[in-house]
Amino acid sequence: MTITAGTEQHSGAGVPETTGTHHAPPALEGEIPRPPARGGLRTGRPRRRAPIPVARLVRYLVDRYGESLPGRLRLGRASCLLLAAGLLLLLGVASLGMSGAWDETVQRSAPRTVAATQLNLALNDMDAQAANILLSSGESGMGKGRLDESYAKATGFYTAAQETISRSLRTLSAAAEGDKATENTVITITDDFAHYQELIGRALENDEHPGGKDAARADYRTATDLLSARLLPESRELVDANNRVYNRMYDGTRGDLAVQRVAEAVLGVLLIAALVLFQVRLARRFQRVFNPALAAATLCAVVAVLSGAQLLSLNDDRMKVARRDSFDSVVALSRAKAIGYDANADESRYLLDPSRRAGYEESFHDKSQQLYGIEGASLPTYDAKLAETWAAYRSDRHDKRFSGEFRRELDNITFAGERDAAEKAVEAYAVYEHDDRTLRKLVGEGKQAEAIVFCVGWASDTSNAHFGAWMKALDQVIAINRSHFDRATAEGRDSLVTLAPAAGVALLLAAGLIVFGLRPRLAEFR
Numbered sequence: 001m002t003i004t005a006g007t008e009q010h011s012g013a014g015v016p017e018t019t020g021t022h023h024a025p026p027a028l029e030g031e032i033p034r035p036p037a038r039g040g041l042r043t044g045r046p047r048r049r050a051p052i053p054v055a056r057l058v059r060y061l062v063d064r065y066g067e068s069l070p071g072r073l074r075l076g077r078a079s080c081l082l083l084a085a086g087l088l089l090l091l092g093v094a095s096l097g098m099s100g101a102w103d104e105t106v107q108r109s110a111p112r113t114v115a116a117t118q119l120n121l122a123l124n125d126m127d128a129q130a131a132n133i134l135l136s137s138g139e140s141g142m143g144k145g146r147l148d149e150s151y152a153k154a155t156g157f158y159t160a161a162q163e164t165i166s167r168s169l170r171t172l173s174a175a176a177e178g179d180k181a182t183e184n185t186v187i188t189i190t191d192d193f194a195h196y197q198e199l200i201g202r203a204l205e206n207d208e209h210p211g212g213k214d215a216a217r218a219d220y221r222t223a224t225d226l227l228s229a230r231l232l233p234e235s236r237e238l239v240d241a242n243n244r245v246y247n248r249m250y251d252g253t254r255g256d257l258a259v260q261r262v263a264e265a266v267l268g269v270l271l272i273a274a275l276v277l278f279q280v281r282l283a284r285r286f287q288r289v290f291n292p293a294l295a296a297a298t299l300c301a302v303v304a305v306l307s308g309a310q311l312l313s314l315n316d317d318r319m320k321v322a323r324r325d326s327f328d329s330v331v332a333l334s335r336a337k338a339i340g341y342d343a344n345a346d347e348s349r350y351l352l353d354p355s356r357r358a359g360y361e362e363s364f365h366d367k368s369q370q371l372y373g374i375e376g377a378s379l380p381t382y383d384a385k386l387a388e389t390w391a392a393y394r395s396d397r398h399d400k401r402f403s404g405e406f407r408r409e410l411d412n413i414t415f416a417g418e419r420d421a422a423e424k425a426v427e428a429y430a431v432y433e434h435d436d437r438t439l440r441k442l443v444g445e446g447k448q449a450e451a452i453v454f455c456v457g458w459a460s461d462t463s464n465a466h467f468g469a470w471m472k473a474l475d476q477v478i479a480i481n482r483s484h485f486d487r488a489t490a491e492g493r494d495s496l497v498t499l500a501p502a503a504g505v506a507l508l509l510a511a512g513l514i515v516f517g518l519r520p521r522l523a524e525f526r
Helices: 053-065 069-136 148-175 180-207 213-286 292-352 354-371 379-395 405-410 418-444 448-456 463-496 499-523
Strands: none
Touching (some): 069 180, 069 292, 069 448, 069 463, 148 180, 148 213, 180 213, 213 292, 213 499, 292 354, 292 405, 292 418, 292 448, 292 463, 292 499, 354 379, 354 405, 354 418, 405 418, 418 448, 418 463, 448 463, 463 499
C-alpha cells in the first residue's frame, strides 16, 4: 500500500485528513464543549470583552425594571435621585474645598506675604533711622549740635522698626512650619539680623563716646553692608516665595472651580430635564394634568441648581478680586514702600559716609528706576523726564513711557477712588525726588549742616516731611485695596454658610418630594 505524505488512512473512515489540522470530536448531547487547545484555531464568534460595570448595571436595571410600567417608574425615580445625590455630593465637595481655600488665604497665605513685606520695609526703615540718629546726634559724646526733634523721632522710629522685624520673624517662623526651604530662610534672616543689631548697637554706643563718630561710622558701614548683601535679598526672596505659594493655591482653586461649574451645570440640566420628562410621562399615562409633588420637586431642583451656580460663580469672582484685583496691588505697593525706605536711607548714608557718596547716589537712582522707570534717564535728567512722561500719562492712561512698581499699580486699577489715590502717590513721589536734587545741590555747595537739616528735619518744607507725605499717599492706596481684599474674602466665606446650605436643603426636599409624589402611582399596581 502506498501512503501519501501528510495523510493518514483510517479503517472504516475513508476520508483523508490534512496535515497539521485536528478536528475536535463532536460533543455528546448535554456535554459542554471544551474550548480549543491553546495555539489552535478558535471556532465560532470572537470573544467580546466584558462590559464595564456601569454599562452592565444600566443593562441590568433596564432588563429588570424596563419591562413593566411600575418598573419604569422605579427606574425613573432612581435616575432622578441619583442625579440629585450627585449634584449634592459635587456641591459638598466644592464647598469644603472653597472653605479650605479661604482659610488658607486669610490665615496663612496673605498674612505671611504681608509679614514678609513688612519685614523688608522695616529692615530698610531701621537702617535709615540708625543713619538719621548718627546724623542728628551732633558731636559724639558731647551732644553739641544735636537736632533734638530729629534725634528723638529717629530713635522712636528705630525702636518701632526693630519691634516690627521681631514680630514679622515670629509670624513667618510659625507660618513656615512644614516648608523646609522657607524655614531655613527665616532662620538665616534671624541669625543675620542678630548680627546686624550687634553692629548697629556698637555704632550707636561708639557715637556716645567723645571722638567716637569715626568708629560709629565704620560700624554702621559694616552693618549696612550686611543689610545690603544678605538681609535685604533674603527678605525679598521671602516675599517672593510666600507670594508664589499664594499664587499656586489661587491657581489650583480657580482651576477646580472652573471644572466644578461645568459639572454643576451638566448635572443640574440633566436633573431638571429628567424631572420635566418624568412629569410629562406621568401626565400622559395616568391622564392627569400634573403631579404636584413632582412639580414642587422640579422647583426645588431649579432653586438648588441656581443656588449652586451662584455659589460657585461668586466664589470664583471673589477669589479673583481678593488675589488679582486687590492683593497684587497690596504687594506691589508694599514693595514700593520698602524700596522708598531704602532710597531714603541711601540719602542719609550719602550724608553720613562721604567716602561712599558715589555708590549711594547710584543706589538711590537705581531704586528710583525700580519705582518709576524711565529709559535713558540719569539722576540729573530724571526730574524733567518724570514730568514729561507723567504729563503724557495724564493725557493718555495707556501711554507706556514709564515702568516700575507705580506702572504695575496703575495698570491694575479696579476700585472706586483707587486711581485718584495712586496718581496722588506718584505726584507726592515727584516732590520727594525733586527734594533729593536740592539735598545734593546743598552738599555740592559745601552746606553739609543745611543738607542734614533738610534731610532729617521735620519742618513742612523738608525732605523728611515730603517723604512722609509720599508714604501716607501710598498707605491710602494700600488701604483701598486691603479693604476690598477683606470684603471679598468675607463675601466668599459668607456664601458658604448661606448659598451652600440653601442648595443642599433644596436638593434634599426635591429627593423627598420625588419619592412622595410617586408613591400613590406605584400603589395603584399593588
